Amino acid sequence: MADFDLFVIGAGSGGVRAARVAAAYGARVGIAEEYKVGGTCVIRGCVPKKLLVYGAHFAEDLDDAAMFGWDIPQKRFDWAVLRDNVLAEVGRIEGAYTETLTSHDVTIFHERAVLTGPNSLNLAGGREVSADKILIATGARPQMPQIEGIEHAISSNEVFHLEELPKRIVIVGGGYIACEFAGIFQEFGSQVVLVNRTDVILRQYDQQLVDRLVQISLRKGIDFKFNATLDRIERRDDGRLHVAMTGCDDIEADAVLFATGRRPNIEDLGLEAAGVELGETCQIKVDADNRSSASSIFAVGDVTDRIQLTPVAIREGQAFADTFFGNKPWQVDYQCVPSAVFSHPPLASVGLTEGEARNRLGSVKVYTSDFRAMKNVLAGRNERSLYKLVVDGATEEIVGLHMIGPDAPEILQAAAIAVKAKLKKADFDATVALHPTMAEELVLMR
Structure with a gap:
């Protein structure tokens, strides 16, 4: 036994x-x-x-x-x-x-x-x-690259244990971890340089929402270095790091964080x-x-x-x-898995992006709401949210739902149920709006 x-x-x-x-x-x-x-x-x-x-x-x-x-x-x-x-x-x-x-x-x-x-x-x-x-x-x-001076860099494992906040930090990567820490350190007052080897970040998310995040991040002061790679890291006598680059000028920083996959x-x-x-x-x-x-x-x-x-x-x-x-056999369904990027502002998504839907379905209808949250209006913050419904043109079924704006992940969790249940645009239209909320935009798109 x-x-x-x-x-x-x-x-x-x-x-x-x-x-x-x-x-x-x-x-x-x-x-x-x-x-x-x-x-x-x-x-x-x-x-x-x-x-x-x-x-x-x-x-x-x-x-x-x-x-x-x-x-x-x-x-x-x-x-x-x-x-x-x-x-x-x-x-x-x-x-x-x-x-x-x-x-x-x-x-x-x-x-x-x-x-x-x-x-x-x-x-x-x-x-x-x-x-x-x-x-x-x-x-x-x-995943850490094999480059000269990699021992001077950190990963997302060590970032929670930093002795002090870096005045300037280089973050390498274009996925959700890189974008989240870029937003975190920028809000804490660090100068943030985000380096990516291509000109595409968050490639699994809807491009229109990603473009909005980049625009907002640039206004906040995050410096993007696209089509650039990090060659080596040298520690100076004063403790700062010299980062040798290809595709852009070399960078001086206090910390280098790699977020290039797992x-x-x-x-x-x-x-x-x-x-x-x-x-x-x-x-x-x-x-x-x-x-x-x-x-x-x-x-x-x-x-x-x-x-x-x-x-x-x-x-x-x-x-x-x-x-x-338990004698209760079942298998995980990997379709319509919701996900979020806790950036500033956050981004959330479920189902097909517009590009994926057009490639897969052909006939697609897209509904968007581009607005400033009420809180941002009174605060004088010129930061706009964007909600997007992707609809199968033949069946009117909602096949994708994408959002960027305050509390987007909290709103999307409930909305993801509608996409999973294959509800139609008419079901959203028939739902009474909850006013005044940002979420009501989901049922007001025409």
Whole structure:
């Protein structure tokens, strides 16, 4: 008899969900985590980053407060206070995740686990364990380039632990992580230079909304260096960094942050010994039931490189546990997954972009609302929001919904249900507006 019915490697969002649900069904579950319980999202991703986003919003809110009658005589930001409070909250949530596992009788091993076969593992402390099923949920990590002086740069892992706020920071990348930290540091008062090797950022989002974000970001003072690459980094005697560039002038900075993609964590896991096959991006290849090429070994989350989002990993973990331990088989639907960029202002999207819809459907109708939020009008802030509905011209079904503006991600979560449910433009038109809100624009487009 095996030591466990299920053994999970990695206590991130997907692994914790699978372990908890499988244990609730009565399975004997063990989980190994070599760093901290909670994974990327809780420890060094979504949660601490969103708290920094909240902190950054006060920069503009305090400026706007005067037009609403508030007298704020002094505006001063203390990075150390926010940093330490965020890290304390991360610690609290880590404890809550640990409590969730222990309360469901999941055995936690705070050490590395390595596969020694399709049903066996070796723990760093020397113990050998066996399991009927093994789930790999080790996530992914930031990809760092092999350039001279890379040891002077940081990734999104280290950014939450900076000793002091950089006066000038170079951020390399064109994805959501790069754009989010560009907005955060700009609001904190840093000079931000965003470097991208092409002239396209946020390529999976609707181009019209991306263009709007770039326009607003330029007005805020973010300096974009497109079609540029970073060659090497040198630390000067005064501690500052000299960044040698191709495609633009060299840059002097206090910090360099790389946000150029994430790589699945598959190294030294014993995958070859267990017969687990990898794909082109070094991801664990799995089928629709999250099963790898080894019939007893499964994988969920970023290590499979399907959609690298926390809610997707959680759903995959839930589907795995329901299917193999709850006798309730189902598979994750990867269509119409909503996503957001917590930039300043934030951007949110679900379904097909206008370009994708035209390529796929041919006949497309597009409805937009381009407006200034009421709060921005009174504050004298010339920053416009843009909402966009992409509609199948043949069926009138809404196939895409895209927004940029205050609270766009909060609004989109509910609106995404309508896109998932294949509602038509007429269903939006028939819904009474909730006034005065920004969200009412969704049902007023004609």
